[in-house]
Amino acid sequence: MLELTSVTHIYGNGTRALDDVTLSIPKGMYGLLGPNGAGKSTLMRTIATLQTPTSGRISFGEIDIIANPERLRERLGYLPQDFGVYPRVSAYDMLDHMAVLKGIASASERKATVETLLNQVNLWSVRKKAIAGFSGGMRQRFGIAQALIGNPELIIVDEPTAGLDPEERNRFLNLLAEIGENVVVILSTHIVEDVADLCPRMAVLAAGRIQLEGAPLDLIQRSRGTVWAKTIARDDLDATRERHEVISTRLFAGRTIVHILSQGDPGDGFTLVDGGLEDVYFSTLAHSRRAPVAQAA
Numbered sequence: 001m002l003e004l005t006s007v008t009h010i011y012g013n014g015t016r017a018l019d020d021v022t023l024s025i026p027k028g029m030y031g032l033l034g035p036n037g038a039g040k041s042t043l044m045r046t047i048a049t050l051q052t053p054t055s056g057r058i059s060f061g062e063i064d065i066i067a068n069p070e071r072l073r074e075r076l077g078y079l080p081q082d083f084g085v086y087p088r089v090s091a092y093d094m095l096d097h098m099a100v101l102k103g104i105a106s107a108s109e110r111k112a113t114v115e116t117l118l119n120q121v122n123l124w125s126v127r128k129k130a131i132a133g134f135s136g137g138m139r140q141r142f143g144i145a146q147a148l149i150g151n152p153e154l155i156i157v158d159e160p161t162a163g164l165d166p167e168e169r170n171r172f173l174n175l176l177a178e179i180g181e182n183v184v185v186i187l188s189t190h191i192v193e194d195v196a197d198l199c200p201r202m203a204v205l206a207a208g209r210i211q212l213e214g215a216p217l218d219l220i221q222r223s224r225g226t227v228w229a230k231t232i233a234r235d236d237l238d239a240t241r242e243r244h245e246v247i248s249t250r251l252f253a254g255r256t257i258v259h260i261l262s263q264g265d266p267g268d269g270f271t272l273v274d275g276g277l278e279d280v281y282f283s284t285l286a287h288s289r290r291a292p293v294a295q296a297a
């Protein structure tokens with residue numbers, strides 16, 4: 001279990017990127033959902049011990065990770081949002097090199113590790129090719145392979161599916177799902193479907209605060225009876241926004257489908273729909289923009 005208690009991070013320029021974040025993250029896949037600038041990367045880097053929070057406590061099992069970051073690092077696998085430079089060395093050699101850095105000194109143990117991982121992420125056939133020539137999806141699968149070196153107990157993946165085409169995204173998510181239920185896997189993303197497809201628990205982070213936490217199915221259940229939809233002409237959108245609490249809009253065949261939040265029948269020809277996680281997410285964001293402090297309390 002990873003426990004965060006009142007974690008706040010204020011950057012040198014005064015930006016309060018994390019504001020009193022308290023979370024308990026159990027084993028299994030955990031989704032951290034939030035828009036750009038919400039503070040997700042700051043939170044991921046903080047948990048990965050790459051930066052120290054301004055205040056608050058973080059523990060992983062028995063380990064106080066702020067006091068003993070090196071103990072966490074031995075158990076951590078991290079795929080950052082921007083993996084950085086993609087070298088002209090082969091996937092095999094790079095993974096072998098990273099295994100050395102992770103402390104696997106024995107050549108035979110390293111060979112077994114590297115071969116297993118390349119197979120697991122389906123890069124065995126291209127193991128001799130330079131990573132610089134890999135597609136986005138291949139790079140992300142390589143990123144997961146390096147994160148899995150040394151059997152980590154805590155795995156952090158920051159925005160891993162951004163920019164992947166649907167087939168690559170599916171492949172990558174299946175790979176994450178296989179990693180297992182015996183480790184903590186935190187998936188940070190702004191893509192609702194990533195969380196809906198994979199995570200038994202999730203939190204929504206916006207403006208540095210946890211706005212919502214729970215099991216996606218429960219959260220969807222709780223929103224039942226409050227999400228209404230209607231197809232309108234695009235020109236009518238402003239008027240609709242004035243009259244109703246619009247949580248999302250989507251174009252379909254040149255028309256606009258609006259979803260609104262209403263505790264009772266809003267009239268105007270809206271029909272009740274079975275809301276999904278996207279509705280839960282967008283209504284949470286709408287609330288947080290209106291009353292950030294009250295919502296997060």
Ligand SMILES: Nc1ncnc2c1ncn2[C@@H]1O[C@H](COP(=O)(O)OP(=O)(O)OP(=O)(O)O)[C@@H](O)[C@H]1O
Pocket residue numbers: 011012013015016017034035036037038039040041042043159
């Ligand atoms: N080094 C820094 N110095 C000052 N402000 C920063 C720094 N890094 C991030 N921020 C600010 O902190 C806030 C949170 O940024 P962060 O990158 O953690 O968000 P994010 O949810 O990961 O967004 P994105 O997906 O766009 O990276 C933003 O307002 C950002 O501008």
